[in-house]
Amino acid sequence: MASYTINGLSVTPIHGDFGAENCMPYIYLLSCFENLIPGFQLIRIQDKYAVIIFRGTGLDNERHVAFSAQLGSLEKNPAWGGSERVGTPYLFDVSNIESDGSLVKKDSRRWHHALGNALWHTDSSFNQHRSKYSLLLAHAVPVAGQGNTEFADTRQAWKDYPEAEKEKLRRYVVEHELWHSRKLASPDEYEKLTPEERNVKPPAYHKLVQQGPSGEETLFLAAHAKTLFDIDGNRLVDSQKIIWDLIANCTQSKYTFTAEWKAAGTLMWWDNRQSMHRASPYTENMGPRDVRRSTVIDDGPLAFGISKSYTEKLQVK
Template structure:
């Protein structure tokens, strides 16, 4: 059966049919999916009842797995999953929802802020692939914003103003905006800010996009309040309904997105009920700021 893609939003997002991601991809199918990612930036696959191993195998068609170190405050001995996937559930090692005052739960609430995965890394992520294993009965939609269309809609004066700006990104900025400031010295070192361009160009089609995230907390060359006000204004612009797709999860959905072209957030949901979501993350290949190359090595 041939792969078919139906566009779901005016600017982006493709719904894929005719593909069982449990089966190995041919080289032609992998190229077709990657080309669709370049075009749509977000792809939705329904009815994909997959294992962790199958999810990771599918993801590896598009690059190398990202090293997860430095992306959370969960200790290794407390990991729930014995697989290379990122656990973005609300569950503890016992399989039950984490207590509301649990440190990992409080930290993970930052996923409700608009962000781009791993913008806090010197070399940020390429793709994320999120699988719905248990869907929460209330809330928990994921929203995606097309940062290419948002950039295109800016006036020429603003485009010129922000073209060469550099931002500092850190998990401490995003979590700090929610009042989470409790870090060990080791975590502070691990979460040190990295530099990212505010405007980036996609390597395949050369289209420009805004590179925004709640992890961005400072604009180089500006005072902190001035820089944050600019970032807030740009984020407000980029997350207007015109540029946003809302994904309402159904069981076994797999959603794949390009972090170089989009921003996303999960909406609040009933934390007393389980929500089991597992993410495969494909590493990026280069920093957005050349000076970061040494820091990434």
């Protein structure tokens, strides 16, 4: 599609109003929010397209974190999550590289954990305080055609959903659990959780139908979605079928595109309130894939999900 320019920001749409590319060096990225107009326009572009891809940014860890922090408070990597190699708790190491520099082995817990990233998901939906943005920066990329990321537009998918079904879906609450997606991706490995895993990430509860940054409705979905409840707290016995039917609908080709990393310095910034994504699964011949993610915590009215009184009602049932 044709490019256009807003206040000096060059934008190339990727898939209609979903996804855009922009070539912008880190010096300009970091200075955007020191100048009201460029910073405001960058947020407007993000709100419109939900996914922005920057090429050749020149960002390092420090600059990556600095730019992300201009967008809001950052989620800290839990101690068990592995931030030793990247050296900061504000970056999640989602690479196939161990702390000693070796590649992740196929029989390791980390390999199996990463299999869940190849399922369609929304980052941190399993946290009660959900995320708003994810910013994933490449430090090293594998050969062409490996390690790509796919994105799905949950806004347009919801807009096209039959009106007769929407009112019912608006009443649903979703239980999200990290270990549910991990068990789906690797059932034998995650048949039993370690005590640390079980305690550190309890389920979270969020409405199925949410609002995007402009107030439009959108689906809040992920492979982490384990159970659906109705407005009275009753568990739906066909939860998984409903959830995966919705995911299948959102991930039709008319709502998705594939983003290629191409080179180190690529930064992909997406809005978890308006999209789902999935990574290419690890392969033994992939080579080093060094990508690091900052996560901006949501500050909107639905950021904390469903109220404590509602979740207590669920636990009683």
